Amino acid sequence: MIEKIKINNRASYDQVGIVLDQLKQVNFIYGTNGTGKTTLSNSIKNSEEFPDCKITWNRDIAIKKLVYNKEFVEENFHQKNNIKGIFTLGKESLDIQEKITSKASEITKLNDEMLKLKDNFIQKSIERNENEAEYEEKCWILKIKYDSDLEEAFKGYRAGKNKFKDKCKLESINADTSMIFEELKSLSSKIFRGTKQRIHTINYIEFKGTSTVINNPILNNRIIGQEDIDIANLITKLNISDWVKQGHIHMQMTEGICPFCQQNLNEVFKVKLDQYFNDSYNEQLKELEGFNYKYVTMVDEILNQIENVLKLENEFIHNENIITQKIIIFTKHESNKILIMKKMKEPSCSVTLEAIGEELQKISECINQANKNISNHNAIIDNFNFEKDKLITSIWTFIAAENKEDHKIYVEKDYRFEKAISGITSTINVKNAKILELILEVEELESQITSVTPSINGMNKLLQSFSFTNFKFLETSERGSYSIVRQDGEDAKQTLSEGEKTFVTFLYFIHLLNGSNDKSRITENKIVVIDDPISSLDSNILFIVSNLIRKIIEDIRTQKGTIQQVFILTHNIYFHKEVTFNKGKGSNKLKDETFWILRKNNNISEIQGFDCNPIKTSYELLWQEIQFAQERSSNTVQNLIRRIIENYFKIFGNYSEDDIINKFQDEEQIICRALLSWINDGSHFTNDDLYIECNNDTVIKYLSIFERIFEVTGHHAHFKMMMGIEDVA
Incomplete structure (x- = not known):
């Protein structure tokens, strides 16, 4: 059955056009002459020829359309050849007719079952597509999550959700939950964004022996004069060795005058001072000076090597860590130099330098790790393509692991939907085959009893009952065709009045509804469109035609025959009232009816639907x-x-x-x-x-x-x- 009709861009229908929706089994369309009724009926008949005119079928199943309008009259009665005969089922074999009726009923039942199966097929297909879309969206979320870090591995799959989803499906069998994202991120940075050249390793900083130097015992030894000299007791007691040493140094330049009391020095006292600051004392001072040079030179060299490492700006070394340790070493070094200077000024004092071994060890570890990373990098460069492919494989393995649960849910649902759809499809194919088998059986049975004779007899009987006795239908020598002849056998088709021609044409159409020009399509379901059938008819015939149409409507409502739906178009108010009349309903609309009025406004056809019969007199x-x-x-x-x-x-x-x-x-x-x-x-x-x-x-x-x-x-x-x-x- 037709559910909706849309017509535009044709004749008096503009680009907006008209829409008839929620159509029922019986549809009445009233419109004065010239409003576009014939265009509407032709559009229903030949909708496939007009892309802007669309018919929507119930459950998308189209059935045969029979349209009575001016074109039908021209095609069937304004031609030189004989009229195509209407094949109907004869009454000679009740047994065969019963078989045909039974098989037709079985075909109808199977078609109803097919409709339900197709509805189920569509529903399952929708659910399967929804599952596919849901899985696709979840895959895309993973792409968004890791795209900035792993984008190179996604190359070729980043532009569309569908391609990324298909890749996820392909990789699902390789899921490995042991992969760590941070490792993949680091490798991606190195392989995809790092330098593609080999890099030299960093020279190690030599700092062995620094601990021995810093812990030299001379720093803790008190450097004092010879203790067996009589003046040593007082110097030691007063702890003024360094003070006396300063005076002894100055005394060498005072020409015998004491630098402290400005008196002449006693030669004996001078000798005793020389004996107190003997060679052993002087050797220790020289050793302290040597230590100072060795320490400063060693640490300055180490700092220089550290600076050279920092100047490399190597991407594999953590310069921040080295700079931190360098600052600490430099600070300790400056402090140690002050302590050493103090020891040199005051040899008798004891000092302890700050160790820098821990900081140097950390720097060494940084360099070791950097060289390890450089070696790995060089190994990658030496086998770049292999390492790149290996990384991409590892990334997709990681994505598959991340997607594992979602993929499992998707596959389980898709399997159920696919199994259901496959089962429905198989059942549809079986029922289709059965329907085709039954149709062939019906055609075979129909061929045994189909004839145009019942149509001829029926139409002639109607003509006689309505007092059209001066002409009749007659089967020609060409089997399956009619001619219209006078009582004396003369061809009457060219001499019929317009009213007679119209009435005869309509009788032919009415019988065509119960048969077919093709004897293999007699029992086929039909949609019927009747457009102004009472043109040129007098009042008597008008009411006859009205009753014939009302019989069609009654057959539709009682589900007799093969007519599934009817559209009745007219400009005649009296005819409209006759065919729409229903006892007890007044102007109310029945559940199986629709009412429309077709108008023309500024030469543009428009249509309006009504909840009741709008034509009242x-x-x-x-x-x-x-x-x-x-x-x-x-x-x-x-x-x-x-x-x-x-x-x-x-x-x-x-x-x-x-x-x-x-x-x-x-x-x-x-x-x-x-x-x-x-x-x-x-x-x-x-x-x-x-x-x-x-x-x-x-x-x-x-x-x-x-x-x-x-x-x-x-x-x-x-x-x-x-x-x-x-x-x-």
Whole structure:
């Protein structure tokens, strides 16, 4: 069934166009001439030829469309060749028909099952796609998380989520949880962003022996004069060895004058001072001076070597650590030099220098680690491509490990969905094969009893019942074709009036709905579109056509036959009222109906949907009043009857009063004439001198004659329809 129709960019439909949605089994479209009804019916018929005109089918299953409009008339009755015959199932073999009906029912059942299976297939496919999208998003989150550090390994997979996801799937079997991100990050920095040249190792700093030098015993020894000299006791007691030494040095330049008391020196005292500061004392002073030179030279050289290392600005060495240790060594070195100078000025004092071995050891360790890293780097450079590929493999192994749980959940869900979809597909294929098998069986059975004869007989019977007796359908010598002939056998197709041609065409179309031009497609389901079928028809035929269409609607509602949905388009208000009438519903809309009005505004077609039948006339209201006639005044009843007869018979049906009266026989003519006089008198005149007694019995009597008028003119069905009277079976 069609659920939605969209038409634009065609004829009077602009770019915006129109949309008919939430369509039902029965759809009524009213529009005056020139509003675009024929374009609409042709668009339904040939929607595939117009890309801007789209039809949306229920569950995307399209079925055969049969459209009655001007084109149908031209294609079938304004041609030189014979009319295509309508194949229908004959009645010769009830057994074969029962088999066909049974198999058709089985096909319908299988099709319904197929629809459910396809719905399930679509749902499972949606769920599988959602699972795929969810997994893709989780993979992409990993890419974002590690992209800045490992981007080189992601090259070729960074531009799209789908490619990255597929790579994650491929690598999932290599998950290794032992990989450490920091190691991969470091290697990535070296391989992907580091220098691609070999690097020389850093010279080691020689600092062996520094501890021995710094801990030289002379720094702790008290350097004093010879202690067995008599003046030694007092010097030692007063601890003035260094003071006396200074005086002894100055004494050499005073020419015998004491540098302290300015008196002449005693030669004996001078000798004793020389003996006190003997050769041993002087040798120790020389040793202290030698130590000072050795220490300063050694540490200055070490500091110089450290500075040379820092000047290399090697990316593999931590300069910050070395600088820190260098500052500490330099600070200690300056302090030690002060202590040594103090010892040299005061040889008798004892000093302890600050050790720098720990700092030198740390610097050495930094250099060792740097050289190790340089060696590793050089090894990588020597085997760069291998190491690069190895790193990329390790990175994807790490990503697979990070993605392990998400991948496991994804695979489990995808397996379930794939299994379900595979099962559904297999079942669909089996049922499809069964449907094709049944269709072939039906076609074989139909070929045994299909014929155009039942269609010919049916259409001729209808023509006779409607008094079209001067022509009929006849099967030609070309099997499967018709011609329209006069009673004497002469071809009548070219001499039919427009009204006759229209009616014959519509009868042909009605029979086509129950058959097919192709005998292999008789039982095929159909969508029917009927566009203004009452053009050029007189009032009698209009009501006949209306009843034929109402029969189609009834068959759809009771699920008889192969018609699944109908669209009825018209410009005629009376025809619209006839085909839309439903007893007891008034203008309300049934659940299986839609109502639309097609208009043209500034030469642009527009459409509007309604929740009830939008086409109403005063004629319908007259009948509603008649249904309660016995409760009305006599004058009111007279006026109602007059207006109905004028509308239905005189104006629309072109009946005169005499035509109506002549339909009656004998006494009934007199009663009918009396009725017409009564309604005219009661509705047109006001005469004080005339008194007409009009009691309830009179009203009932004339209402009975009113009904008889419809019976004798062949429109009793219309009377019962408007009065809401059901036929008793």
